[in-house]
Amino acid sequence: MRFEYKPLIPICRNDVNYAPQRISSKPWWNSFVTSIATGIERFILNINHSQLDIEETQYVCHHEHRFSRDNISRVKHYRVSDKKAVIIFPQGGNGYNFAQLAACYLAANGISAYELQRPIREDNLAEPFDNLDILSVKEIFAKAITEARGLVDIANEENIGVAGISLGALYSSILYGIDDRVTSACIVLGGGGIPALIKTSKAKFMQDIAARLGDIKPEEVADIEPLNYTNPDKSKNMLMINAMFDEHIPQEQGRLLWEAWGKPRQYLVRKHTSYSEGFTVLPMIVEHFNQTLA
Secondary structure (H helix, E strand, O other), X not given: OOOOOOOOEEEEEEEEOOOOOOOOOOHHHHHHHHHHXXXXXXXXXXXXXXXXXXXXXXXXXXXXXXXXXXOEEEEEEEOOOOOEEEEEEOOOOOOOOHHXXXXXXXXXXXXXXXXXXXXXXXXXXXXXXXXXXXXXXXXXXXXXXXXXHHHHHHOOOOEEEEEEEOHHHHHHHXXXXXXXXXXXXXXXXXXXXXXXXXXXXXXXXXXXXXXXXXXXXXXXXXXXXXXXXXXXXXXXXXXXEEEEEOOOOOHHHHHHHHHHOOOOEEEEEEEOOOHHHHHHHHHHHHHHHHHHOO
């Protein structure tokens, strides 16, 4: 699988206002934690949400999977620079959305961003997620990566980078390895060796997948294995952020991907879910893209 794609077909574009994240399904708790998160973003990260220039595009994606009711997807374009932009993949599960936070922070610091939706969304499920199999996992990977490749076609900026966290980091690593139009990458808490990653991860999202798929042989997922799509010649423009004590993406899987990429620049945080450390690495991500998307 080389993730061949067809051009995206935009349906409509609309300017939209910034909308606070939905972090929890419990309304009272969501209101509380959202207000705290928004305050941190505004007063610590200096993100002025009211000044963000955001355009949302709906488009037809040609690659679908059976968990999607339709083939309509959306991307939010945070517009600030015509020189450089970063495509951002979100994590696989719910909770605080790194893609939205990173897009806001990049835009607040002069770098345009494209915030992609998750390939699997609760609001667009066509059938229960219980029916997951290996073929479906491959379709989900293909949808995420081919959408991003199509997005590069219609991006307005001259230089394009990619970033992703957790499962989104796996997508980012593959995209960066196969598409030479993407010239910089930041891989946050990703890893390689999919069978071991799924089997040993303590993340609920991964445990649910492990329960449905059972033991996976490497050859069964070779065509979506990030280790098979690395290109060490591009590693000088890559930043990897891994965790020393990571129960979601085990440390060994992060090390395997780092080595497969030729040991690019790496920064270690303490835990996968440490929000305070997440806030501290954002300036590092901005610095990386400013240096490599010149």
